[in-house]
Amino acid sequence: xxxxxxxxxxxxxxxxxxxxxxxxxxxxxxxxxxxxxxxxxxxxxxxxxxxxxxxxxxxxxxxxxxxxxxxxxxxxxxxxxxxxxxxxxxxxxxxxxxxxxxxxxxxxxxxx
Amino acid sequence: xxxxxxxxxxxxxxxxxxxxxxxxxxxxxxxxxxxxxxxxxxxxxxxxxxxxxxxxxxxxxxxxxxxxxxxxxxxxxxxxxxxxxxxxxxxxxxxxxxxxxxxxxxxxxxxxxxxxxxxxxxxxxxxxxxxxxxxxxxxxxxxxxxxxxxxxxxxxxxxxxxxxxxxxxxxxxxxxxxxxxxxxxxxxxxxxxxxxxxxxxxxxxxxxxxxxxxxxxxxxxxxxxxxxxxxxxxxxxxxxxxxxxxxxxxxxxxxxxxxxxxxxxxxxxxxxxxxxxxxxxxxxxxxxxxxxxxxxxxxxxxxxxxxxxxxxxxxxxxxxxxxxxxxxxxxxxxxxxxxxxxxxxxxxxxxxxxxxxxxxxxxxxxxxxxxxxxxxxxxxxxxxxxxxxxxxxxxxxxxxxxxxxxxxxxxxxxxxxxx
Numbered sequence: 001x002x003x004x005x006x007x008x009x010x011x012x013x014x015x016x017x018x019x020x021x022x023x024x025x026x027x028x029x030x031x032x033x034x035x036x037x038x039x040x041x042x043x044x045x046x047x048x049x050x051x052x053x054x055x056x057x058x059x060x061x062x063x064x065x066x067x068x069x070x071x072x073x074x075x076x077x078x079x080x081x082x083x084x085x086x087x088x089x090x091x092x093x094x095x096x097x098x099x100x101x102x103x104x105x106x107x108x109x110x111x112x
Numbered sequence: 113x114x115x116x117x118x119x120x121x122x123x124x125x126x127x128x129x130x131x132x133x134x135x136x137x138x139x140x141x142x143x144x145x146x147x148x149x150x151x152x153x154x155x156x157x158x159x160x161x162x163x164x165x166x167x168x169x170x171x172x173x174x175x176x177x178x179x180x181x182x183x184x185x186x187x188x189x190x191x192x193x194x195x196x197x198x199x200x201x202x203x204x205x206x207x208x209x210x211x212x213x214x215x216x217x218x219x220x221x222x223x224x225x226x227x228x229x230x231x232x233x234x235x236x237x238x239x240x241x242x243x244x245x246x247x248x249x250x251x252x253x254x255x256x257x258x259x260x261x262x263x264x265x266x267x268x269x270x271x272x273x274x275x276x277x278x279x280x281x282x283x284x285x286x287x288x289x290x291x292x293x294x295x296x297x298x299x300x301x302x303x304x305x306x307x308x309x310x311x312x313x314x315x316x317x318x319x320x321x322x323x324x325x326x327x328x329x330x331x332x333x334x335x336x337x338x339x340x341x342x343x344x345x346x347x348x349x350x351x352x353x354x355x356x357x358x359x360x361x362x363x364x365x366x367x368x369x370x371x372x373x374x375x376x377x378x379x380x381x382x383x384x385x386x387x388x389x390x391x392x393x394x395x396x397x398x399x400x401x402x403x404x405x406x407x408x409x410x411x412x413x414x415x416x417x418x419x420x421x422x423x424x425x426x427x428x429x430x431x432x433x434x435x436x437x438x439x440x441x442x443x444x445x446x447x448x449x450x451x452x453x454x455x456x457x458x459x460x461x462x463x464x465x466x467x468x469x470x471x472x473x474x475x476x477x478x479x480x481x482x483x484x485x486x487x488x489x490x491x492x493x494x495x496x497x498x499x500x501x502x503x504x505x506x507x508x509x510x511x512x513x514x515x516x517x518x519x520x521x522x523x524x525x526x527x528x529x530x531x
Contacts, residue, residue: 025154026122028158047163
């Protein structure tokens with residue numbers, strides 16, 4: 001099965017939802033665990049959030065490529081799936097990933 | 113890998129625990145910064161735990177994160193710099209050297225202290241209640257509005273009032289002294305009682321939501337009863353009445369969520385274990401000379417719990433308890449309830465005579481309950497016309513369809529009993 005890189009992208013201009021209450025967080029936590037269990041065979045690397053960084057080019061090292069970027073990549077994970085469609089379904093099912101203010105880019109990783 | 117599990121209401125109760133612990137450390141004057149830090153720590157936990165799994169000690173983990181966040185925030189607030197430094201000296205915590213272990217007693221102390229802080233005499237009761245729900249139970253404004261059947265704007269207003277009061281408390285005297293614990297105890301009991309009755313009596317919201325309020329009230333009242341500051345007979349009686357009511361809560365609804373009368377309830381559904389707990393607290397409350405409304409109400413609830421059937425209820429005892437209740441907490445509603453109990457004991461005519469010459473206050477006269485009881489008593493006495501008049505009023509005033517259904521069932525066909 002091919003692997004797919006899922007990149008969480010924040011979508012500027014779109015309002016984020018209200019701050020969740022503790023009870024809602026508990027619900028989200030339960031949903032997330034249910035999702036992870038359902039797709040445990042597909043999730044290769046839960047990845048994580050991405051922190052600050054630098055852009056390294058032939059001209060040198062500059063402060064992040066992010067200054068100009070309208071859509072910032074906030075996190076990533078790796079999944080395996082039969083098809084791009086299935087990978088999309090897995091990513092879509094991940095609680096909170098696709099929500100107002102956040103989307104996910106799913107790309108197949110081509111290995112020779 | 114099996115997903116890690118947390119106890120039910122973990123996030124909400126951690127919220128309360130952390131707010132209590134942190135506001136003791138930096139002063140309740142900083143309650144808003146404390147709440148923000150706790151909220152943010154819970155969010156961090158949600159993100160981190162879902163990816164990396166649960167840490168060994170989730171509570172300690174949360175405390176460290178919230179504490180660091182809070183100290184950072186307070187340091188930034190220049191006008192609060194002094195407080196931050198003063199307090200941080202004692203236990204400046206970093207993820208490496210932060211306190212790992214908390215004595216259970218200390219946490220209980222902090223929670224209880226926060227409960228007493230919430231019950232500030234200078235605040236209206238509504239504000240005290242909202243503050244307790246927010247800080248100790250971890251409900252947010254939307255959730256509080258839903259539970260108290262009021263608007264979010266109203267909750268904000270009450271909360272704002274409470275917070276501005278806390279901000280104005282003199283620095284370093286946010287600590288309560290023994291005397292304040294003593295003088296606020298009655299207010300604390302009252303808030304817990306209100307919290308419970310909001311859940312138990314409200315006919316507005318879903319039963320699961322109301323049940324949650326009752327559970328919160330019992331959780332906090334247990335905390336109070338187990339703490340030196342709250343170990344008085346009144347507290348025990350309060351806890352007894354909560355358990356004795358809560359034990360019968362599920363039996364109050366039929367399969368389709370309609371309300372059931374006491375006499376229609378399947379007594380098999382009553383939670384016997386909880387009734388035992390309630391009776392133990394009631395026994396414990398029978399010490400000293402004090403007799404509070406909680407004693408009287410727990411006594412009434414106990415009579416119902418112990419009665420093998422509706423008919424075999426010791427109505428004379430119930431009536432006696434209502435008389436005591438009227439004496440310690442005079443209210444027209446208690447008189448009305450007594451008339452219902454008297455009607456069961458000595459017949460509808462005797463019930464009516466309790467109310468003879470009694471002018472109900474307008475809030476009661478305009479209520480569905482008053483009309484329903486009179487409709488029933490008159491019907492049972494054969495005063496058809498009066499009965500019909502009150503019945504029509506009762507239907508009209510019914511606050512919810514469930515209550516109206518119950519009234520129609522009671523007032524048309526069968527005997528009626530309130531209580």
